[in-house]
Amino acid sequence: MRRRDVAAAVVAAGAAATAGLYRFTDLFVKHYAPTPYDDLLARLTDREEAAKLGAKVPGPFDLTTQTARLRAGFKGRDLATAVNADLAAGHMVEVAGWVLPETVVLLSALAAKV
Amino acid sequence: MSTFLDARALPADTVLEPDLAIIGGGPAGITLALSLAGAKLKVLLLESGGTSFDPRVQHLYAGEESGYVALDVGRLRTLGGGTNHWGGWCRPMDEIDFEAKPWLPYSGWPFTRKVLEPYYPRSQQLVEAGPWIYDQKGAAENAAKGSVLPLGQGGLYTSWFQFSKMRGDVLPTQFGKRYEADLKRAPNVTPLMQANITAIRLSPDARQVERLEGTTLDGNGGAGKRFTVKPRFVVLAAGGMENARLLLASNDVMKTGVGNQNDLVGRFFADNPVPRDVATLVSFAGPLAPFYGSTQTLDDGAIMRATFAPTAAFCRQNQVLGSLSTVEQPVDLDETGKAAVITTALALGVDASNAKAYSLGCGIELAPDPDRRLVLTGDKDALGLPRLKLNMRIADDDFTRYRRTLMELGRQLLASHTGMLRIEKKNRGDWLKEWGHHHLGTTRMHADPKQGVVDADGLVHGIANLYVAGSSVFPSYSASNPTLNLVALTLRLGDHLKKAMT
Numbered sequence: 001m002r003r004r005d006v007a008a009a010v011v012a013a014g015a016a017a018t019a020g021l022y023r024f025t026d027l028f029v030k031h032y033a034p035t036p037y038d039d040l041l042a043r044l045t046d047r048e049e050a051a052k053l054g055a056k057v058p059g060p061f062d063l064t065t066q067t068a069r070l071r072a073g074f075k076g077r078d079l080a081t082a083v084n085a086d087l088a089a090g091h092m093v094e095v096a097g098w099v100l101p102e103t104v105v106l107l108s109a110l111a112a113k114v
Numbered sequence: 115m116s117t118f119l120d121a122r123a124l125p126a127d128t129v130l131e132p133d134l135a136i137i138g139g140g141p142a143g144i145t146l147a148l149s150l151a152g153a154k155l156k157v158l159l160l161e162s163g164g165t166s167f168d169p170r171v172q173h174l175y176a177g178e179e180s181g182y183v184a185l186d187v188g189r190l191r192t193l194g195g196g197t198n199h200w201g202g203w204c205r206p207m208d209e210i211d212f213e214a215k216p217w218l219p220y221s222g223w224p225f226t227r228k229v230l231e232p233y234y235p236r237s238q239q240l241v242e243a244g245p246w247i248y249d250q251k252g253a254a255e256n257a258a259k260g261s262v263l264p265l266g267q268g269g270l271y272t273s274w275f276q277f278s279k280m281r282g283d284v285l286p287t288q289f290g291k292r293y294e295a296d297l298k299r300a301p302n303v304t305p306l307m308q309a310n311i312t313a314i315r316l317s318p319d320a321r322q323v324e325r326l327e328g329t330t331l332d333g334n335g336g337a338g339k340r341f342t343v344k345p346r347f348v349v350l351a352a353g354g355m356e357n358a359r360l361l362l363a364s365n366d367v368m369k370t371g372v373g374n375q376n377d378l379v380g381r382f383f384a385d386n387p388v389p390r391d392v393a394t395l396v397s398f399a400g401p402l403a404p405f406y407g408s409t410q411t412l413d414d415g416a417i418m419r420a421t422f423a424p425t426a427a428f429c430r431q432n433q434v435l436g437s438l439s440t441v442e443q444p445v446d447l448d449e450t451g452k453a454a455v456i457t458t459a460l461a462l463g464v465d466a467s468n469a470k471a472y473s474l475g476c477g478i479e480l481a482p483d484p485d486r487r488l489v490l491t492g493d494k495d496a497l498g499l500p501r502l503k504l505n506m507r508i509a510d511d512d513f514t515r516y517r518r519t520l521m522e523l524g525r526q527l528l529a530s531h532t533g534m535l536r537i538e539k540k541n542r543g544d545w546l547k548e549w550g551h552h553h554l555g556t557t558r559m560h561a562d563p564k565q566g567v568v569d570a571d572g573l574v575h576g577i578a579n580l581y582v583a584g585s586s587v588f589p590s591y592s593a594s595n596p597t598l599n600l601v602a603l604t605l606r607l608g609d610h611l612k613k614a615m616t
Contacts (some may be wrong), residue, residue, distance in 0.1 A: 044457070044461075045460040046456055046457065046460055049452070049453040049456040049457050050457045052449060052450065053450060053453040053454050053457050056450050080461065080462055080463045083458075083461045083528075084462075084529070087525055087528050087529040088529065090525060092521060092524065092525050094537065095454070096454070096536070097394075097536040097537045097538055097540075098450075098454040098524075098534065098535070098536045099520070099523075099524025099525060099528070099534065099535050099536070099537065100454065100458060100534075101458070101528060104458050107461075108457055
């Protein structure tokens with residue numbers, strides 16, 4: 001076997017191992033079990049931090065009602081647009097004293113719940 | 115140049131007959147005396163204390179209170195009064211502070227801010243707060259030190275305090291010391307120290323003041339030499355508590371007290387709560403400009419500091435009162451705080467990797483409340499004057515209103531992508547720990563005698579020659595510190611008296 005082929009094989013094996021670690025472990029990125037709400041949760045860049053915040057949201061969180069509310073709120077818009085709409089409309093919620101847009105609070109509560 | 119007289123050196127039973135007697139040598143009394151310097155009037159300025167602190171004199175202030183600080187704390191019975199320990203914070207009241215608000219009972223002044231505006235320049239000089247900058251030019255004058263936080267459209271804006279001149283580590287302008295020489299130079303002004311007025315005696319028809327009864331403290335702390343003052347006119351300028359006390363205690367002709375025919379004297383007491391750590395403000399972009407967290411001295415000598423104030427439109431629309439929220443010091447965020455910042459900044463698409471957090475303090479305006487009240491007790495001081503009891507109470511609405519303002523600041527910070535806010539205070543008791551020691555409202559001003567003790571000129575309703583000066587006449591209060599404003603109001607009274615007395 002030529003030296004170039006060996007090198008290529010090593011690189012390919014390394015790439016495959018890295019892809020495997022990325023896909024099947026939490027070494028590079030946290031993996032979550034699939035949920036019916038992944039279309040919503042995918043909007044969170046850092047789901048772990050959101051879950052920490054969401055754990056402080058007071059009161060019961062009814063998944064069916066609140067996820068329906070979130071989906072209706074997005075209406076095809078991205079997260080930043082939905083959040084800015086909350087801010088313009090004054091849809092604010094206080095969580096552990098923090099004054100937050102309602103969409104951020106609902107998404108964070110969802111992240112903490114599932 | 116004359117010297118100050120000492121009442122203890124007067125011959126026994128002296129009768130003094132000035133044109134005008136001013137009771138109290140604090141900022142209002144001194145301002146009024148200075149404004150009348152050179153007028154063709156003999157002015158007698160009566161100060162209970164001397165030029166330095168005396169604990170026996172100070173003890174005359176002692177009283178009872180519930181839910182407040184001891185009544186002999188936060189005021190000083192010495193020439194210069196409260197300016198001997200003030201912090202020098204100055205800010206003119208806003209136009210909305212003078213408005214009668216349909217949703218707020220007892221609110222509103224009998225005139226607009228425009229009436230006071232001609233007196234602000236001189237007031238600014240007297241408190242030595244430098245050139246008039248405030249909100250008109252605050253951002254521009256401080257531009258070299260940094261940018262104001264962009265808050266965009268919303269209910270709050272960056273407003274500005276100015277400060278009385280500092281002298282190294284010496285406190286700001288102390289009226290007694292600063293204007294001692296000016297008072298001595300005024301040929302028509304006689305400052306009389308150690309002169310305690312213990313009664314205002316009315317004519318039998320209760321239409322005018324006939325005389326004032328005065329007493330000194332003797333060496334044993336009891337009543338000493340007595341004297342009488344028979345002035346043509348009297349201005350009571352003894353502070354927000356003592357003004358009410360002296361009127362209530364002078365009850366030989368008017369049985370409920372002078373000017374108290376409608377049971378208003380002593381009611382409507384107010385102060386500005388000044389709680390610390392009311393909120394945590396996060397700036398996404400990193401450190402705030404230095405003028406938010408501390409005073410900055412400009413090239414022209416002005417000392418300034420930024421604050422967050424609600425706009426008049428926000429106050430009207432949301433039924434909130436005045437508040438001034440200031441940045442205090444950097445703080446660290448807990449895990450929830452970090453999660454809130456990361457999650458929200460990511461949602462907004464904002465880089466918060468350099469975010470910096472600060473605690474906020476504030477000064478709050480209270481709603482007028484007739485049952486927040488000073489009354490006389492059966493206990494008497496060394497001169498025989500009944501002591502005061504303060505029934506202090508704060509409505510939950512006062513805090514609810516300020517929370518609405520903080521919520522709006524939080525919304526605005528996010529909407530402008532500049533930062534975010536956490537409200538720290540949860541319990542009622544958290545808000546009531548610190549006070550501005552601004553004693554307001556106990557002889558409130560109103561055109562209608564049934565709603566005010568004094569009229570729009572400061573004249574006690576029904577008494578032809580008795581006026582009240584100082585923040586006790588404020589019918590509603592503002593969040594701005596009172597000294598600059600009460601000095602302006604007193605200068606206006608000075609102009610009025612020049613016309614009324616000559």
